[in-house]
Amino acid sequence: MNIFESITSAVYSVLANRMRSVLTMLGIIIGISAVIMITSVGQGLQTGMSEIFADFGAGTMTVNMRNNPANPATRRDRLTLESAEFIAEHPDVAVVSVASGSNARVQLRNPTETTSLTIIGADENFRQAQNVDVRFGRFLATLDVDRSAPVVVIDSTLARDIFGRTDVVGETIRVTFWFGTVDLTVIGVFRNNDPMAGMFGMATTAFIPITHFQRLFNTDNMVDQLLVISEDLDRLDSIATEVTRLLSLFHGNEDRYQVTVLMSQIDMINDVLGMITGFVALVALVSLAVGGIGVMNIMLVTVTERTREIGIRKSLGATDGNIRFQFLVEAMILTLSGGIIGIILGYYGGFALGGLLDLSPAVSIPTVILTVAASSLVGIIAGVYPAHKAAKLDPIEALRYE
Amino acid sequence: MILRVENLSKIYRNGAIDVAALRDVEFSVNIGEFVSIMGQSGSGKSTLMNILGCLDSLSAGKYLLDGEDVSLIKGKKLAQIRNQKIGFVFQSYNLLPRLNALQNVELPMLYGGVRRKKRRAAALEALERVGLAGRVHHKPSELSGGQKQRVAIARALINSPAILLADEPTGNLDSRSGEEIMEIFQRLNREGVTIVMVTHEPEIANHTNRIVAFKDGRIISDEPVENPIQAGS
Numbered sequence: 001m002n003i004f005e006s007i008t009s010a011v012y013s014v015l016a017n018r019m020r021s022v023l024t025m026l027g028i029i030i031g032i033s034a035v036i037m038i039t040s041v042g043q044g045l046q047t048g049m050s051e052i053f054a055d056f057g058a059g060t061m062t063v064n065m066r067n068n069p070a071n072p073a074t075r076r077d078r079l080t081l082e083s084a085e086f087i088a089e090h091p092d093v094a095v096v097s098v099a100s101g102s103n104a105r106v107q108l109r110n111p112t113e114t115t116s117l118t119i120i121g122a123d124e125n126f127r128q129a130q131n132v133d134v135r136f137g138r139f140l141a142t143l144d145v146d147r148s149a150p151v152v153v154i155d156s157t158l159a160r161d162i163f164g165r166t167d168v169v170g171e172t173i174r175v176t177f178w179f180g181t182v183d184l185t186v187i188g189v190f191r192n193n194d195p196m197a198g199m200f201g202m203a204t205t206a207f208i209p210i211t212h213f214q215r216l217f218n219t220d221n222m223v224d225q226l227l228v229i230s231e232d233l234d235r236l237d238s239i240a241t242e243v244t245r246l247l248s249l250f251h252g253n254e255d256r257y258q259v260t261v262l263m264s265q266i267d268m269i270n271d272v273l274g275m276i277t278g279f280v281a282l283v284a285l286v287s288l289a290v291g292g293i294g295v296m297n298i299m300l301v302t303v304t305e306r307t308r309e310i311g312i313r314k315s316l317g318a319t320d321g322n323i324r325f326q327f328l329v330e331a332m333i334l335t336l337s338g339g340i341i342g343i344i345l346g347y348y349g350g351f352a353l354g355g356l357l358d359l360s361p362a363v364s365i366p367t368v369i370l371t372v373a374a375s376s377l378v379g380i381i382a383g384v385y386p387a388h389k390a391a392k393l394d395p396i397e398a399l400r401y402e
Numbered sequence: 403m404i405l406r407v408e409n410l411s412k413i414y415r416n417g418a419i420d421v422a423a424l425r426d427v428e429f430s431v432n433i434g435e436f437v438s439i440m441g442q443s444g445s446g447k448s449t450l451m452n453i454l455g456c457l458d459s460l461s462a463g464k465y466l467l468d469g470e471d472v473s474l475i476k477g478k479k480l481a482q483i484r485n486q487k488i489g490f491v492f493q494s495y496n497l498l499p500r501l502n503a504l505q506n507v508e509l510p511m512l513y514g515g516v517r518r519k520k521r522r523a524a525a526l527e528a529l530e531r532v533g534l535a536g537r538v539h540h541k542p543s544e545l546s547g548g549q550k551q552r553v554a555i556a557r558a559l560i561n562s563p564a565i566l567l568a569d570e571p572t573g574n575l576d577s578r579s580g581e582e583i584m585e586i587f588q589r590l591n592r593e594g595v596t597i598v599m600v601t602h603e604p605e606i607a608n609h610t611n612r613i614v615a616f617k618d619g620r621i622i623s624d625e626p627v628e629n630p631i632q633a634g635s
Contacts, residue, residue, distance in 0.1 A: 005512060016500060312496045315457055316557070317485020317513040319478045395457045399496065 010329040013302075014337075021334060024298045027291025028338030028378065029345065032371050034284035036346025036363060037353060042277030044354050044361035046270050059094070059233050060129050061240050061261045063087075063226035063247065077256050079247075081210070081221045086250045087228060092239045094231045097125035098223040100213050106206075107174045108162055115161060117204045119152075119175065121213025121223070129227035132207075137169035137188035140209055144187070148211035152184035155192045158204040175206075182216060184208060228259075236261045285374070292335065292378035299331050299386035310390050311398025324391035331383025332376055339375025343368055403466075404564055404596050405454065406430035410463035412449050412619075423449040424619045427463070431565070431598055436591040438607040439600045441616030447600045450616070451569045454598065455490045456483055468564045485514050489558030493570035495550040497542040497557075503529060504538040507557045514561055528556035532586055548579030555586060559595070566590070568599040572606055584609045585633035609633055 014021045065079055081098060088096040100121040105114040126132070127139045135156060144151055152173060156166045162173060171186045184206075192204065214221060230239050240259040247257045303310070310323055347363050354361035410427040413420050424446045431437055441447040452458035453465065456472055465473045468487055475483060484490075489510075497506045507525040516524070529538055532552040542550055551571060558566055568587070572580030588609060591597055599610060607613050608631050615623040 002515075005518075012500065308496075309498055312498060313509070313513075314481070315455065315484060315490055315492075315496070316510045317481050317561075319481040319513070321478065322481075322513060396452055399457070399492070 006325055006329050007333070010326065010333050013330055014333050017302075020298065024295055024334055025338035025341065027294040028288065028335050028375055029291075029342040031284055031288030031291045032339045032342025032375055033346035033349055034287060035281050035371055035374075036343055036367065037349040038280045038284055039277055039367050040346070040350035040361035040363045041353050041357070041359070042273060042280075043364060044350075044359040045277075045357075046273050047362060048359045049269050049273065050266060058263060059230045059236060060263075061228050061230070061236065061243070061259050063228060063243060064224070064258045064260070066256055066258045073256065077251055077253050078222045079226055079257075080223060083247060083250055084223065084226050087226065087243055087246060090242065090246065092230050092232055092235070092242070093228055095125045095128050095229040097129040097227040097229075098123055098210050098225065099126065099227060100210060100217075100219070100222075100224040102177065102213075102217065105176045106158070106162065107176075109164060114176070115158075115204075117158060117175075117206055119177075119213070120205060120207050121210040122207050123210050126207065126227065129229055133191045134188050135191050136167045137186070139188055139190075140207055144209045145211050148209055148215050150182065150184050150212055151187045151208065153188035153190060153207040154186055155204045155206065156189050157192055158206065159186075159189050161204075173206075177216065179216075233263070236263060288374060288378060291338070292382045295331055295334050295379065296382035296386060298334075299327060299383055300389070302330070303327060303386045303390040306390075307393060307398050307401040310393050311395050311401065314393070314395040315399060320391040323393075324387045327387035327390045328380065328383040331386065332379035335375045335379030335382065336372070339372055342375070343371060403430050404433045404435075404468060405598070406464075406466040407450075407454075408464040408466075410450075410453070410465065411461050412446070412453065412458070413461040422619050424453075424460075427619075427621060429614060429621060429624060431596060433596055434591070434594055435612060436587065436597045436610045437599070437612045437614060438610040439598065439614050439616060440602060440604070440607050442602060444618075445616040446619040447616045448569060449619075451567060451598075451600050454565075455488055455567050456480055457490075481513075485510055486561055487564045489561070489563040489566040491551070491554050491558050491566065491568040491571045493573040495542070495547075495554045495574075497550055497553055499542050502539050502541050503534060503545065503553045503556075506542070506553055507560055510557060510561045524560055525556070528560045529553070531559065531590075532556045546579070547575050548582055551575065551579070551583055552586065555583070555590075559590070564596065566595055566597045568597065570600055570602070572601065572603070580606065581633050588630075588633055605631075 063079065065073055065077060067073065084096045084098050087093055102119050104117055104119045106117050107114050122140060123145045124140050124142050132139055132153070134153070137153070139153055140151070143149070154168075154173065159166045159168045162168070163171060166189055168186050168189060172183050173186060175182050175184055210223060228243055230236060232239065240261050244257050244259050248254055313323060350361040350363060407430070408428055410424055411422060412424040413422050427450065439447045439450065449458065453460050460473055463473070464471055467483070472480070472483055498509070501509075504522070504525050507528050508521045511521040511524060526535070526538065529535055532555050534549060534552050534556065537545060537549060542553070545553065572583050575583065584606065587597055587599070601607050608627055610627060611630055612624070612626050614621055
């Protein structure tokens, strides 16, 4: 009896008890579809995260001042344009940019309506530190910073909210800070790529020259944050340490600055996401194991029900191996077809869930291969004992079974 | 000689007591014989049949089938002997209900590793031999008792076994169907098939050429039938 014949015969047996087969497969279907759904959504989440961080250059690190209530920062500790210039001297540092931020409100088309936005004081290098996708006009230039010009680069969503269109270079927007209202001339419009921005109702962003920001807020030459870019991607961590050391030297203090390498952040977040996904998938695998027990249970019932058939087959010359194989194939067909149905359901379930969470799930081929292998393995494990039991039946006893 | 048993004993352990179903049985069957084994229930005739069919093991003695001592054979080799050397016809037909007549008849060839095309042709021929050419796609539930038994005979014959064993083949049938089965057996026997048949009906046994009578696990007589009844005449 060859494999093809065994499979055909097993398919007939599975089809002969349709309802029972479907119910038995259900455990496997749920297990496999859960694994596929969870891993695909997890994959989508990781991709989404990477996209957010992709806005930053690969070698970008941010420098912030550490706040220590026990030892409050003095004016001398604050980061300034001079600290930025000093760091820029370092041979491993390609570009240094600065940023200071504040919340503000801006008047919309309807004069009685305003919306919140984040004003970021930056310099011309900022565009390199964070990929700003300028669609109309231009980004901040050296001249704007030198002259502390009252100009602004706004986000296209904001442009549409204020003016009803996106090409608004040359227009003026009225921004209200806690201390008063300022008019700023639009010199550029950029497209906001952050997929999470809309999701969390995050304020839109506008860039003004850092010098103008400092003048408005009366903060001399201080900045909130430095953005340091290095092209030596392999040594980012040691360069980060070096930057910390140099800043402490420059400001004459100790342990005051926090340097964050964004790439390590991405890796860390992805590691955590991967762990969560793996863990949840593991829980789903437990349900697969439970499904396997269901298959084993039904296979044991099937063997008992078909005791007489086994006796007949043995009396006609079936070997123990023939019988064992027959039941093993049946168990495998149950789990494997359950697995395939589960993969299909999990695939569409992942997309449905991904649609709700506003991310694009991805089903990886290795995951599919792994789940197919897992369901076959479950079939073999669940089938071995019942098949062995069937194979070892005594033909005389089996023939007498009613 | 196709079959020979020497000093054959079968002892069942029933708790602490040993019950002998067969004691020192000696007999042989020659090629072309049509032998019936008679006896009341409990005489050991069915036990003997199961041993001859290699379905049961013997406790002592020897069983030679087609020149081979099958009492020493186990496992896969034994399955092969059941498949190739023996054709077994049961009282209750023992057809697989989900398979049609053709598929049932094919089964022994399936386990013998015969290819599908050849199997199909042989099964059709065997069914024709028992007069069921028009019923090949019927399921057992769609066949009468006599027809079911004829399917079983076709199945037993398909691998051209050395011997055809029949355990009360007419036991579940009315007398007319039983007569038909005996007619087939007699015809097959004339064509050269060696048959050993268990029955408790003297009328049926008188269709064969030789009657071996059992009582309490022993042979009490072994005599030829003078004028066998010719079925269908």
